[in-house]
Amino acid sequence: MASPGKSAAVKAPEPPAELVREPLVLNNRSLGWITDAIAGVCEKPMPVWWWPAFIVSVGGMITMFSLIAYLVSTGVGVWGLNQPADWAWDITNFVFWIGIGHAGTLISAVLFLLRQKWRTSVNRAAEAMTIFAVACAGIFPVFHTGRVWFALLPGYLFPAPNANEIWPQFRSPLLWDVFAVSTYGTVSLLFWYVGLIPDLATLRDRSKGLLRRFFYGLFSLGWTGSNRHWSNYEKAYLLLAGLSTPLVLSVHSIVSFDFAVSVVPGWHTTIFPPYFVAGAIFSGFGMVLTLLIPLRSLFKLEDVITLRHVELMCKVLLATGSIVGYAYGMEFFIAWYGGSPYELYAFKNRAFGPYWWSYWAMISCNVISPHFFWFKKLRTSVVFVWIVSIFVNIGMWFERFVIIVTSLHRDYLPSSWGYFTPSWVDVMTFVGSFGLFMTLFLLFIRFLPVIAISEVKGVTPQADPHHPLGGAKGHH
Amino acid sequence: MSSNRSKPHGLLAEFHTAADIFEAAIRCRDAGFTQWDVYTPFPIHGMDEAMGLRKSPVGWFTFCGGFTGFFTGMTMIWYMNKFDYPLVVGGKPLFTPLYAFPVSYEMTILLSAFGTLFGMFFLNRLPKFYNPLFKNERFKKSTDDRFFICIEATDPKFGTDATRTFLTEKCHAAVVELVED
Numbered sequence: 019m020a021s022p023g024k025s026a027a028v029k030a031p032e033p034p035a036e037l038v039r040e041p042l043v044l045n046n047r048s049l050g051w052i053t054d055a056i057a058g059v060c061e062k063p064m065p066v067w068w069w070p071a072f073i074v075s076v077g078g079m080i081t082m083f084s085l086i087a088y089l090v091s092t093g094v095g096v097w098g099l100n101q102p103a104d105w106a107w108d109i110t111n112f113v114f115w116i117g118i119g120h121a122g123t124l125i126s127a128v129l130f131l132l133r134q135k136w137r138t139s140v141n142r143a144a145e146a147m148t149i150f151a152v153a154c155a156g157i158f159p160v161f162h163t164g165r166v167w168f169a170l171l172p173g174y175l176f177p178a179p180n181a182n183e184i185w186p187q188f189r190s191p192l193l194w195d196v197f198a199v200s201t202y203g204t205v206s207l208l209f210w211y212v213g214l215i216p217d218l219a220t221l222r223d224r225s226k227g228l229l230r231r232f233f234y235g236l237f238s239l240g241w242t243g244s245n246r247h248w249s250n251y252e253k254a255y256l257l258l259a260g261l262s263t264p265l266v267l268s269v270h271s272i273v274s275f276d277f278a279v280s281v282v283p284g285w286h287t288t289i290f291p292p293y294f295v296a297g298a299i300f301s302g303f304g305m306v307l308t309l310l311i312p313l314r315s316l317f318k319l320e321d322v323i324t325l326r327h328v329e330l331m332c333k334v335l336l337a338t339g340s341i342v343g344y345a346y347g348m349e350f351f352i353a354w355y356g357g358s359p360y361e362l363y364a365f366k367n368r369a370f371g372p373y374w375w376s377y378w379a380m381i382s383c384n385v386i387s388p389h390f391f392w393f394k395k396l397r398t399s400v401v402f403v404w405i406v407s408i409f410v411n412i413g414m415w416f417e418r419f420v421i422i423v424t425s426l427h428r429d430y431l432p433s434s435w436g437y438f439t440p441s442w443v444d445v446m447t448f449v450g451s452f453g454l455f456m457t458l459f460l461l462f463i464r465f466l467p468v469i470a471i472s473e474v475k476g477v478t479p480q481a482d483p484h485h486p487l488g489g490a491k492g493h494h
Numbered sequence: 495m496s497s498n499r500s501k502p503h504g505l506l507a508e509f510h511t512a513a514d515i516f517e518a519a520i521r522c523r524d525a526g527f528t529q530w531d532v533y534t535p536f537p538i539h540g541m542d543e544a545m546g547l548r549k550s551p552v553g554w555f556t557f558c559g560g561f562t563g564f565f566t567g568m569t570m571i572w573y574m575n576k577f578d579y580p581l582v583v584g585g586k587p588l589f590t591p592l593y594a595f596p597v598s599y600e601m602t603i604l605l606s607a608f609g610t611l612f613g614m615f616f617l618n619r620l621p622k623f624y625n626p627l628f629k630n631e632r633f634k635k636s637t638d639d640r641f642f643i644c645i646e647a648t649d650p651k652f653g654t655d656a657t658r659t660f661l662t663e664k665c666h667a668a669v670v671e672l673v674e675d
Binding site: 048049050053177179183184185186187188189191193194197198201204205208209212216219220222223224235236239240241242243244245246247248249250251252253254257258261264265268272275472473475476480481482483484488489490491 | 510519531532534535538542547579583593594599600601608610614620628636637638
């Protein structure tokens with residue numbers, strides 16, 4: 019307390035205790051501790067559980083690629099697809115995986131632009147998740163074409179003329195989708211790599227082994243931490259965040275155009291783009307929590323990925339989950355209010371038709387489960403949050419299944435109605451895609467820093483030259 | 495240093511806190527050095543002003559990339575679907591910027607991102623695998639928890655002894671000499 023009348027300097031009052039923000043790194047850890055804790059994860063030998071997890075994941079991945087080889091050599095009929103449901107698990111899986119990616123970009127780009135500093139602890143892993151999810155997503159649309167060589171060779175997907183010198187048809191949203199998804203994958207990879215460069219330099223400077231030093235040295239490009247470099251780097255990072263934000267919104271909008279631009283009842287709705295984007299972020303945050311909650315405790319990173327991070331992500335789930343719930347309700351309202359009997363039937367059929375179970379699985383996972391997060395006690399119970407995050411993943415897969423299959427299996431003419439059942443190849447290819455995803459994620463944990471080291475350091479008080487912990491003496 | 499062939503690269507000063515290097519950077523700027531740099535494990539807020547750096551021009555590369563991307567997209571679609579092989583599909587127009595927009599938009603973002611990345615690499619002269627700084631063992635801490643200033647010998651104001659005195663006396667840093675091969 020300053021004695022009255024003596025102190026001439028005007029001092030800003032301290033904020034009341036309840037408004038003081040919790041520090042982003044707990045226990046006042048030093049900069050060196052942050053380096054050791056995070057770099058230590060990929061420098062030390064992996065814990066015992068890593069190997070069985072890796073072997074199971076690789077097994078899944080091999081299963082998926084074998085089944086794809088079976089599909090390519092036999093024909094797309096090995097999946098359960100047939101008229102009228104020509105799209106089913108394949109496109110469901112595609113939208114599911116691409117949606118998961120969106121949380122990574124939201125965390126890395128949108129929260130960066132909004133100056134949400136807590137993102138620094140989770141963005142690296144979330145962006146890795148994005149890239150691996152996009153890799154899984156890309157497989158399904160490519161192989162659902164059956165004779166892949168026609169799709170990959172000039173004519174359909176890539177802007178080159180086919181055998182009859184006909185160019186791809188740019189009026190089709192399917193082609194927009196090719197550009198959207200490939201741009202998304204590429205830009206996400208660039209953004210991730212730019213963020214990794216300073217941390218790769220940290221690993222280069224710490225590593226003892228020759229191979230590691232060579233590869234970290236190669237990919238860190240000779241980074242020194244020069245401020246003249248940081249200046250351009252930070253501008254580039256900001257610009258990439260600014261580019262990724264409209265990109266991520268456009269990608270799932272364009273994915274939704276695959277459906278919305280058609281005339282199928284249940285698909286032809288204008289609510290699709292925002293509804294898909296919200297759903298994508300919802301599902302992605304579900305997956306981020308599914309991955310990070312075990313990661314933080316297995317690698318003792320609770321001081322960096324704190325309970326506050328978990329809680330904030332639960333709030334995002336609550337917000338986007340509510341938007342998704344609203345969209346489900348609004349779809350029904352418009353189906354009735356729009357006055358099209360086909361549209362109304364499509365929605366009645368969703369809820370009470372032969373696929374009623376998938377609809378109610380979706381509703382209970384996506385509409386009910388996020389609302390537990392109104393309660394702080396539940397938001398801060400990591401086990402509970404983890405279980406809910408699994409339900410979100412399941413619910414969002416069912417959402418895409420409901421949209422795709424229930425709309426296709428009964429459209430205008432009752433004579434061409436049908437019922438889709440997946441084949442074992444459908445099921446195992448999807449299960450195998452988790453193997454690919456987890457293989458990539460486990461390799462990421464093994465070789466790269468799971469948290470952005472330099473960014474986390476940057477948000478500690480030690481990094482601030484005007485903070486006492488940053489070494490500031492007296493005030494300016 | 496013992497070899498006659500090695501010529502001095504500059505002087506490297508080591509600091510322990512963000513505040514120390516921040517004030518030292520202001521002193522170096524005010525002393526009129528030009529060939530010098532600050533090395534930190536993370537970007538320090540306000541350091542650009544402290545060093546007197548101009549604003550980064552990366553944005554121009556982004557803009558050029560984006561501009562190229564958008565017009566490449568539009569031109570490509572016009573050429574393919576209207577000019578080279580006009581084919582009516584669903585009675586829709588052969589070309590309109592409306593249906594060409596989503597693809598051109600993605601191309602804008604794609605090439606902007608490449609422009610940003612390679613613009614940043616170009617401005618930073620990366621990759622650069624040889625650097626006399628890497629020969630100093632202490633400098634490895636610059637990606638961990640230490641802060642460095644290097645004043646290079648090419649600086650017109652550089653004089654080994656005077657600069658060393660400046661760094662030790664005025665900036666209170668531990669100083670070592672760096673050499674090139």
